[in-house]
Amino acid sequence: MPKIELLHVSKTFDEGKVVANDDVTLSIEDGAFVFLLGPSGCGKTTLLKLISGLETPTSGTILVGGIDLSKLNPEERSIGFVFQHFEIFPAMTVFENVAYGLVVRGYDDETIEKIAEEALRLVSLEGRMLAYPKELSTPELQKVGLARAIATRSKILFLDEPLGKLDPKIRKVFRHELRRLIKSLGLTAIQVTHDQEEAMAIGDQIIVMRQGKILQHGKPEDLYYRPGSIFVANFFGETNFLEGFVSGVGPDSCVFHLHLGGPKFEIKLQHGHQLKNHVQAIIGYRIEDVELIQTKQEEREPGEELDLEEKPRLNTVKGRVREAIFIGPMKRFIIDLENGDEIQAKHSSKFLIDIREGDEILVGFHENPMVFEYPKDIRAELSKA
Amino acid sequence: MEAPTTDPPARSELSRQDIKPPRLGLQLRLEKYFSKDKFRIALDTGTIGFFLFLIIGPLVSLVGTVIFSWNGIYTSVFDDPITGNVQWQIMGTVLGRSFEIAAIATGIDLVIGLPMAFILTRYEFRGKKLLDTLVDLPMAVPTSALGFSLYLFWGSNMGISGLFGLEQGFLSPGPILITFTHVAFTYPFIVRNLKVIFQEQSKLYEDAAKTLGAPGFTVFRTVTAPLAKEGIIAGTILAFTRSLGETGATIIVAGIFETAPMYVVALKDSLNFPSAAFLSMILILVSLVALMFLRIFSRRIGFPVSKVVPKVERALSTRPVRVARNSIGMVLFIIIVLIPAMYTIPYVIEWFAVNPFTGSTNNTVLESLFAPDNKWAWLWVSTGNSLAIAGISTGICLLFGLPMAMILVKRKWGKMKELLDALIDVPLIAPTAALGFAMYLFWGPFGLNVFQPGFWLIIMVHVAMCFPYIVRPIIAIIEKTDPELESAARTLGASSLTTFRTITLPKMKPGIIAGMIMSFTRSMGETGATIVVSGLIRTVPLLIVDWVETRDLAAAGFASVLLIAFSFIVLLLLRKTMEHS
Ligand SMILES: Nc1ncnc2c1ncn2[C@@H]1O[C@H](COP(=O)(O)OP(=O)(O)OP(=O)(O)O)[C@@H](O)[C@H]1O
Ligand SMILES: [Mg+2]
Numbered sequence: 025m026p027k028i029e030l031l032h033v034s035k036t037f038d039e040g041k042v043v044a045n046d047d048v049t050l051s052i053e054d055g056a057f058v059f060l061l062g063p064s065g066c067g068k069t070t071l072l073k074l075i076s077g078l079e080t081p082t083s084g085t086i087l088v089g090g091i092d093l094s095k096l097n098p099e100e101r102s103i104g105f106v107f108q109h110f111e112i113f114p115a116m117t118v119f120e121n122v123a124y125g126l127v128v129r130g131y132d133d134e135t136i137e138k139i140a141e142e143a144l145r146l147v148s149l150e151g152r153m154l155a156y157p158k159e160l161s162t163p164e165l166q167k168v169g170l171a172r173a174i175a176t177r178s179k180i181l182f183l184d185e186p187l188g189k190l191d192p193k194i195r196k197v198f199r200h201e202l203r204r205l206i207k208s209l210g211l212t213a214i215q216v217t218h219d220q221e222e223a224m225a226i227g228d229q230i231i232v233m234r235q236g237k238i239l240q241h242g243k244p245e246d247l248y249y250r251p252g253s254i255f256v257a258n259f260f261g262e263t264n265f266l267e268g269f270v271s272g273v274g275p276d277s278c279v280f281h282l283h284l285g286g287p288k289f290e291i292k293l294q295h296g297h298q299l300k301n302h303v304q305a306i307i308g309y310r311i312e313d314v315e316l317i318q319t320k321q322e323e324r325e326p327g328e329e330l331d332l333e334e335k336p337r338l339n340t341v342k343g344r345v346r347e348a349i350f351i352g353p354m355k356r357f358i359i360d361l362e363n364g365d366e367i368q369a370k371h372s373s374k375f376l377i378d379i380r381e382g383d384e385i386l387v388g389f390h391e392n393p394m395v396f397e398y399p400k401d402i403r404a405e406l407s408k409a
Numbered sequence: 410m411e412a413p414t415t416d417p418p419a420r421s422e423l424s425r426q427d428i429k430p431p432r433l434g435l436q437l438r439l440e441k442y443f444s445k446d447k448f449r450i451a452l453d454t455g456t457i458g459f460f461l462f463l464i465i466g467p468l469v470s471l472v473g474t475v476i477f478s479w480n481g482i483y484t485s486v487f488d489d490p491i492t493g494n495v496q497w498q499i500m501g502t503v504l505g506r507s508f509e510i511a512a513i514a515t516g517i518d519l520v521i522g523l524p525m526a527f528i529l530t531r532y533e534f535r536g537k538k539l540l541d542t543l544v545d546l547p548m549a550v551p552t553s554a555l556g557f558s559l560y561l562f563w564g565s566n567m568g569i570s571g572l573f574g575l576e577q578g579f580l581s582p583g584p585i586l587i588t589f590t591h592v593a594f595t596y597p598f599i600v601r602n603l604k605v606i607f608q609e610q611s612k613l614y615e616d617a618a619k620t621l622g623a624p625g626f627t628v629f630r631t632v633t634a635p636l637a638k639e640g641i642i643a644g645t646i647l648a649f650t651r652s653l654g655e656t657g658a659t660i661i662v663a664g665i666f667e668t669a670p671m672y673v674v675a676l677k678d679s680l681n682f683p684s685a686a687f688l689s690m691i692l693i694l695v696s697l698v699a700l701m702f703l704r705i706f707s708r709r710i711g712f713p714v715s716k717v718v719p720k721v722e723r724a725l726s727t728r729p730v731r732v733a734r735n736s737i738g739m740v741l742f743i744i745i746v747l748i749p750a751m752y753t754i755p756y757v758i759e760w761f762a763v764n765p766f767t768g769s770t771n772n773t774v775l776e777s778l779f780a781p782d783n784k785w786a787w788l789w790v791s792t793g794n795s796l797a798i799a800g801i802s803t804g805i806c807l808l809f810g811l812p813m814a815m816i817l818v819k820r821k822w823g824k825m826k827e828l829l830d831a832l833i834d835v836p837l838i839a840p841t842a843a844l845g846f847a848m849y850l851f852w853g854p855f856g857l858n859v860f861q862p863g864f865w866l867i868i869m870v871h872v873a874m875c876f877p878y879i880v881r882p883i884i885a886i887i888e889k890t891d892p893e894l895e896s897a898a899r900t901l902g903a904s905s906l907t908t909f910r911t912i913t914l915p916k917m918k919p920g921i922i923a924g925m926i927m928s929f930t931r932s933m934g935e936t937g938a939t940i941v942v943s944g945l946i947r948t949v950p951l952l953i954v955d956w957v958e959t960r961d962l963a964a965a966g967f968a969s970v971l972l973i974a975f976s977f978i979v980l981l982l983l984r985k986t987m988e989h990s
Pocket of ligand 2: 069070
């Protein structure tokens with residue numbers, strides 16, 4: 025029922041000087057748990073406020089379950105909202121906070137008590153009912169905010185960086201509890217976060233915003249492996265971007281030249297790509313996808329030959345390890361390629377234990393990189409803002 | 410793919426040992442020298458001493474007078490051989506009247522001011538800035554000019570009754586007109602206070618309540634009001650005490666009905682000092698009690714947040730009700746506050762050269778100003794006086810206000826500091842006439858005999874009156890700035906005075922400017938205390954009072970407009986500096 029649709033929604037502040045949302049069109053299916061990501065100030069909170077009626081769009085239409093919301097006040101929209109700073113009413117107890125949404129709807133005391141207590145039980149706060157907000161810890165406040173929103177039994181829930189103030193350990197546990205809760209209640213939820221990993225770990229879908237616009241909307245895997253822009257590729261995970269130009273562009277492959285006369289990569293292209301022949305381009309490899317191959321004879325097992333034919337589709341470039349950094353389970357390598365580019369690679373520490381700083385190695389690039397046309401402003405694309 | 414950080418090269422500037430620290434320049438050396446503890450103590454002592462003389466001294470001398478001349482007071486107030494306790498009865502009447510007027514005026518203000526404050530903080534619309542300025546406008550009108558304006562509008566046949574072709578004013582001078590005047594005069598204070606409260610209170614609590622399904626009225630009653638409670642009470646008490654102590658405007662619109670502060674002036678004029686002291690003390694005590702109440706109890710009062718009545722509250726939150734409430738708030742503001750307060754301006758323009766009804770030059774501004782009694786000259790002499798007094802008092806206030814603000818924020822003196830902090834506000838709420846009289850007793854011929862009524866005594870009174878206006882904004886700014894900034898400067902090697910000059914002072918600038926402007930306008934418009942201590946000197950507000958008494962309305966109107974113009978320019982400056990900060 026509560027499918028959320030936005031049609032060309034824009035919002036400006038200060039008489040058009042600040043554009044918070046710019047022609048946003050969007051559709052969110054019933055029951056989806058969607059994550060909203062983007063740099064600070066890109067309009068995430070504003071977008072949620074528009075849908076819940078706390079701000080009025082400058083233009084555009086917002087529909088929930090096919091019904092135009094523009095005539096409805098926020099209190100008539102029945103959209104739960106967990107605020108960035110929780111906004112727990114300081115003058116009320118935990119119970120009163122959670123009961124608030126039921127009290128203002130005029131339920132009788134008994135019903136209020138039953139529902140509010142259950143909501144508190146769901147976030148395991150039943151023991152703190154009579155406490156005042158100032159006596160609570162941050163995670164507890166966060167739970168009150170959540171309980172208060174779900175107690176109204178709205179079918180839609182917005183969460184504006186609900187975990188932002190928790191410390192990373194608690195956060196990782198809590199995010200799974202949160203997902204379980206939202207799924208068990210069958211809610212359609214949109215959560216704002218700055219944590220890409222969190223979004224990928226528990227989101228059904230991810231929306232990436234930038235400067236008020238939606239850049240990409242899709243499943244976590246899609247965004248990770250098929251980012252639509254350098255910005256999105258850079259936003260999730262860690263990526264090596266290599267600059268060069270392409271030749272021999274066919275329907276599903278091309279040759280990428282790292283330099284004129286320098287290393288050449290044979291790479292695959294997706295069908296329907298827009299790439300033209302003989303233009304500048306950028307290819308991207310996730311740092312965990314860059315392979316490192318030891319070339320020093322004595323480090324190889326006896327009898328083992330350096331056999332690149334075994335990895336037929338690997339494009340290789342010579343390089344030299346500048347730094348090898350141990351980070352627990354993983355090891356991170358910073359490598360100077362022979363053409364002067366610098367790249368990084370990350371691999372399990374157990375393997376590749378023998379690659380050390382100063383080693384000459386071969387760096388292997390697979391044939392399925394992300395391929396982008398050269399953007400107008402490369403610096404802007406690579407910034408996180 | 411950021412480049413990994415490389416270590417600084419071994420022979421960097423940072424590791425050179427052969428750079429000698431230079432000799433400090435004169436300014437830095439002086440600052441370092443005067444940063445020593447003994448100078449700080451000297452400055453603190455001087456500031457506190459000044460403060461004692463300024464405010465505590467007069468208060469003590471007032472109480473002293475009451476105690477030492479108790480027998481005299483007893484006879485003249487309670488047991489006069491001829492009139493018996495008539496004087497006490499009069500005091501009772503005037504006090505009662507003052508309280509009644511203050512209560513009603515504050516009540517009305519609250520009712521019409523709340524929606525306005527809400528409109529100004531919670532809605533976005535075209536012309537909001539203009540409305541905001543208009544609401545503050547009556548504050549720029551000095552009280553005697555305001556009183557005159559209201560008298561013209563409601564009380565004379567040249568105001569609203571003229572529109573209906575009546576011979577007489579709508580309201581004759583008296584309690585009702587006083588109440589109207591006090592409503593107009595306290596309105597900006599109430600709205601301003603409420604505005605600050607609503608602004609500071611996060612709108613997000615209200616947003617949260619809305620998303621939980623509460624209609625607008627319920628949100629206000631259950632979320633906004635309880636959180637704003639302290640501020641609302643504070644604003645109300647401030648407005649109440651201001652109304653209680655108002656003299657300048659009241660004198661003009663009171664007719665034969667006296668209020669308590671006016672009676673102080675009358676008693677003093679008839680040289681009945683003991684009785685004047687007695688009544689002043691009562692007035693100041695009432696204000697002090699209000700102040701204490703404000704500081705101690707406002708936090709503990711509960712707001713009745715009983716059960717929600719969904720049907721009724723939903724009905725009260727509907728659009729028509731909201732629109733009606735907002736428009737009523739707006740209309741009442743325009744009719745009761747804005748137009749009456751500004752009415753002198755059209756009046757002066759209309760009556761400038763010719764009588765708009767008869768076409769003659771009788772009673773016009775020009776005729777009245779250039780009459781043989783030389784009002785024109787008086788006006789400019791007193792304008793000079795007003796400007797000089799305002800300038801000098803503001804300067805003195807600043808000189809002692811800065812160190813005082815620092816003391817109140819930085820020193821850790823416990824209870825003693827709390828007391829000091831409370832006493833600063835006394836001039837803010839004590840009735841001005843009573844305060845002026847206390848200062849007259851202290852400094853004048855019956856006390857230290859340092860100042861005679863006149864220029865310098867007026868300045869002393871204005872310094873006391875303006876002191877909180879300078880100190881408060883500075884304190885507010887210091888409290889907002891991050892103390893770690895100063896710590897940082899100190900760890901980088903700056904002495905405490907250098908830190909003050911380079912870090913603290915620049916931050917305080919907007920606060921200082923705002924305070925100076927407030928103090929300047931306040932001094933320009935002050936009437937109640939000035940009357941008591943002026944002697945033969947005249948300031949512009951006093952001229953207005955004089956001229957209304959002698960029925961030279963056109964001249965009084967011109968003087969009012971002049972005063973309004975000055976104050977308005979200053980208010981504009983204030984807004985500009987606020988916006989820049
Ligand atoms: N009430 C307002 N008045 C003026 N500008 C506003 C208002 N609310 C938001 N903005 C501006 O709109 C833009 C988007 O703000 P928004 O709060 O939606 O960003 P956000 O993506 O939630 O940022 P963050 O990640 O920091 O929370 C910002 O430039 C912000 O300054
Ligand atoms: Mg936000």
